[in-house]
Amino acid sequence: MAAASAFSATKFTQPLPLNTTTSRSHDKHQSFFDPLKTTSSSSSFLGSTRKLRLNSASKFNHLANSNRRSAVVAVSDVVKEKKVKSTTNLLITKEEGLKVYEDMILGRSFEDMCAQMYYRGKMFGFVHLYNGQEAVSSGFIKLLKQEDSVVSTYRDHVHALSKGVPARAVMSELFGKTTGCCRGQGGSMHMFSKEHNLLGGFAFIGEGIPVATGAAFSSKYRREVLKQADCDHVTLAFFGDGTCNNGQFFECLNMAALWKLPIVFVVENNLWAIGMSHLRATSDPEIWKKGPAFGMPGVHVDGMDVLKVREVAKEAIGRARRGEGPTLVECETYRFRGHSLADPDELRDPAEKAHYAARDPITALKKYMIENSLASEAELKAIEKKIDEVLEDAVEFAEESPLPSRSQLLENVFADPRGFGIGPDGQYRCEDPKFTEGTAHV
Amino acid sequence: MFGIIRQKVSAGGSPPLAFGQMIRPAVSAWRGYSAAAKQMTVREALNTALDEEMSADPKVFLMGEEVGEYQGAYKISKGLLDKYGPERVLDTPITEAGFTGIGVGAAYHGLKPVVEFMTFNFSMQAMDHIINSAAKSNYMSAGQISVPIVFRGPNGAAAGVGAQHSQCYAAWYASCPGLKVLAPYSSEDARGLLKAAIRDPDPVVFLENELLYGEVFPISAEVLDSSFCLPIGKAKIEREGKDVTITAFSKMVGYALKAAEILAKEGISAEVINLRSIRPLDRHAINASVRKTNRLVTVEEGFPQHGVGAEICASVVEESFGYLDAPVERICGADVPMPYAANLERIALPQVEDIVRASKRACYRSVPMAATA
Known part of the structure; x- marks a missing residue:
């Protein structure tokens, strides 16, 4: 619906800067987003959704409008200038478009497959699916390098896939098999991959934010203290709207801005924390505003539109990579399924669900690509078919993989094999057979 | 809260010493080479251990409240800011959950943070990161993400600071797989264990004691060597004996040694075990001693239920039941918040x-105490 028209570059709402005398638009490396800028109007936010709750009769008219109007706020002149220059160009190349499309299809189909496998009893415990939010994961993570880090939440399968962890390894982990990316020791909510710098799914609200901030801290430390001049690694912290009322969020916004850490705080505001509406839980629902409050740019973007997410992500990641500090990005999105597969999902209004279902980010990208002759129907079909095969293979692989052996139970509690520490020779003390016998003479 | 601590530092008796004074020969110069002639406070021991490990490995950094410009709430980090700069001695805001998590995240990425809690009581605000983010990650990631971090600070009862600032967390942390829990008593322990903790590839909870910081202990040349480090998981027999085994850690080791002296005058030879490491627990040393003395007294400041003493009793009952000649005596803090x-x-x-x-x-030299409570 609104998707195609919203791609036009001029839709980037540009509020008036508080101070128009600065020359920031000429100095790209000074400030990409202006941290101190605020919006000129509050109507641009889904602030609208407040009305959506209070005034259900007119909600969709209002929402539809506001969604189109609120593509991005608090973006600096530089972005605007760049957009103006590129008005005639498409927002994405064919190659990039296909890559993003494939990633989104993978994310969606993977989660659908998870639901099937969960109901067949192949996976267990809590399984939180990502359906509907793909534009955020694909829009951000596909712009990263392998060395960049991603810290996720309990809804982490798709972040892992976008970061490059093979579908086989993620599926197998969900099946609790030894070929999983954590050998079956992590599970749905705890995906890790050192190779891909996926630093974990964290199952507690807010827990991942300080860890991500620490990863960003280590990039800065490597550059400044260890003198690894080329260390420009960026960390993305993903979390939801519910987390934004948790203290760790504020603690880390403060320290990330204070120490200018290379991190992007990506809020996936899907409007619901299990059954708690964002508007019922948050005094000021415009989360992006909390960025400027800590001296960092806050950006609000339509999280159902991967091209807009990508634009904002590019700026924010670039800013972090150049050492200009953190950015808070609020992606307004929606999950198409319940909180977890165990959630009856009875509190969300069916009309609200239908509204967002009509804004499916995958359909929108497909439409854009075809309308702009970036891809043919056949090409996109081929991608879908390829992903189907990938997933069939992943399930088959997981199914056939062995369960962890009994002996695995006691492995990996410590990096140090027995937990007795390192000797003066730099070897693990437990490797000295005498060590575990008698009290060491020390 | 900070005001109280600050006051305590200045009123605490021995003011922190300047660097040049750290190692003070206790006797005159001509005997200066004797290994036992030198003395050092626990504070100096911790400071020098931190200093040496930071100088040996640029990945080691210190973060916490007041560790930098204030030189440490208890002056443990004195001089380190000047030497290593604000990039490696980080003054954090008062945000335990935030900065502890940042430390853990930095450790995920191969740095070796030392996170100072002004007191371990404040670590309750960061419990999620110590347990869920630090202790469990190596396991959840099947060994891909190790977490070489040290959480350190004063633990246990202080003096006159009331219930919220006076508590021993040894049993809490020691019950969690994935953590190593160390509790030094002497300057030798403090130096050797802190250096071991920093070099260790896993998360270590390092429980100091505020009341020991100013205490002076003799220290040997070996301990002063910058390569010195003590093994994790090994207890030390502080005093050999044959009639009864007394286990203790941290400040209680000193009490146990004093008790052993008194007992010796009355003809009882007590063996005092300084646990040093609460997890891994040196079950072998404890059981070997009990098999020799046939009697056991455990001492700790923490609460009795599910405490360190309870774990030691269980170990002795499981492994050396037949050797016990008397019921185990468990001495703990009273089962109440600190008055x-x-x-x-x-x-x-x-x-x-x-x-x-x-x-x-x-x-059996005195009548069993009648059941109280």
Whole structure:
């Protein structure tokens, strides 16, 4: 619906800067987003959704409008200038478009497959699916390098896939098999991959934010203290709207801005924390505003539109990579399924669900690509078919993989094999057979 | 809260010493080469250990409240800011959950943070990161993400600071797989264990004691060597004996040694084990000693239920039941939040005379105490 028209570059709402005398638009490396800028109007936010709750009769008219109007706020002149220059160009190349499309299809189909496998009893415990939010994961993570880090939440399968962890390894982990990316020791909510710098799914609200901030801290430390001049690694912290009322969020916004850490705080505001509406839980629902409050740019973007997410992500990641500090990005999105597969999902209004279902980010990208002759129907079909095969293979692989052996139970509690520490020779003390016998003479 | 601590530091008796004064020969110069002639406070021991490890490995950094410009709430980090700069000695805001998590995240990425809690009581605000983010990650990631981090700070009962600032967390942390928990007593322990903790590839909870910081201990040349480090998971026999085994850690080791002296005058030979490492626990040393003495007294400041003493009792019952000649005596902090009043505080904590009395009971030299409560 609104998707195609919203791609036009001029839709980037540009509020008036508080101070128009600065020359920031000429100095790209000074400030990409202006941290101190605020919006000129509050109507641009889904602030609208407040009305959506209070005034259900007119909600969709209002929402539809506001969604189109609120593509991005608090973006600096530089972005605007760049957009103006590129008005005639498409927002994405064919190659990039296909890559993003494939990633989104993978994310969606993977989660659908998870639901099937969960109901067949192949996976267990809590399984939180990502359906509907793909534009955020694909829009951000596909712009990263392998060395960049991603810290996720309990809804982490798709972040892992976008970061490059093979579908086989993620599926197998969900099946609790030894070929999983954590050998079956992590599970749905705890995906890790050192190779891909996926630093974990964290199952507690807010827990991942300080860890991500620490990863960003280590990039800065490597550059400044260890003198690894080329260390420009960026960390993305993903979390939801519910987390934004948790203290760790504020603690880390403060320290990330204070120490200018290379991190992007990506809020996936899907409007619901299990059954708690964002508007019922948050005094000021415009989360992006909390960025400027800590001296960092806050950006609000339509999280159902991967091209807009990508634009904002590019700026924010670039800013972090150049050492200009953190950015808070609020992606307004929606999950198409319940909180977890165990959630009856009875509190969300069916009309609200239908509204967002009509804004499916995958359909929108497909439409854009075809309308702009970036891809043919056949090409996109081929991608879908390829992903189907990938997933069939992943399930088959997981199914056939062995369960962890009994002996695995006691492995990996410590990096140090027995937990007795390192000797003066730099070897693990437990490797000295005498060590575990008698009290060491020390 | 900070005001109190600050006051305590300045009122605490021995002011922190300048660097040049750190190692003070206790006797005149001509005997200066004797290994036992040197003395050092626990504070100096911790400071030098931190300093040496930071100088040896640029990945080691210190973060916490007041560790930098203030030189540490208890002056443990004195001089380190000047030497290593604000990039490696980070003054954090008062945000335990935030900065502890940042430390953990940095450790995920191969740095070696030392996170100072102004007191371990404040670590409750960061419990999620110590347990869920640090202790469990190596396992959840099947060994891909190790977390070489040290959480350190004063633990246990302080003096007159009331219930929220006076508590021993040894048993809490020691019950969690994935953590190593160390509790130094002497300057030698402090140096050797802190250096081991920093070099260790896993998360270590390092429980210091505020009241020990200013205490002076003799220290050997070996301990002063920058390569010195103590093994994790090994207890130390502080005093050999044959009639009763007394286990203790941190400040209680000193009490146990005093009790052993008193007992010796009454003809009881007590063996005092300084646990040093609460997890891994040196079960072998404890059981070997009990098999020799046939009697056991455990001492700790923490609460009795599910405590360190309880774990030691279980280990001895499991492994050396047949060797016990008397019921195990468990001495703990009283099962109440710490009272403020000085007289109540005193009776809420184990005292030397409690250890003496319990040891005598174990050796049938006094009548078993009638059941109280």
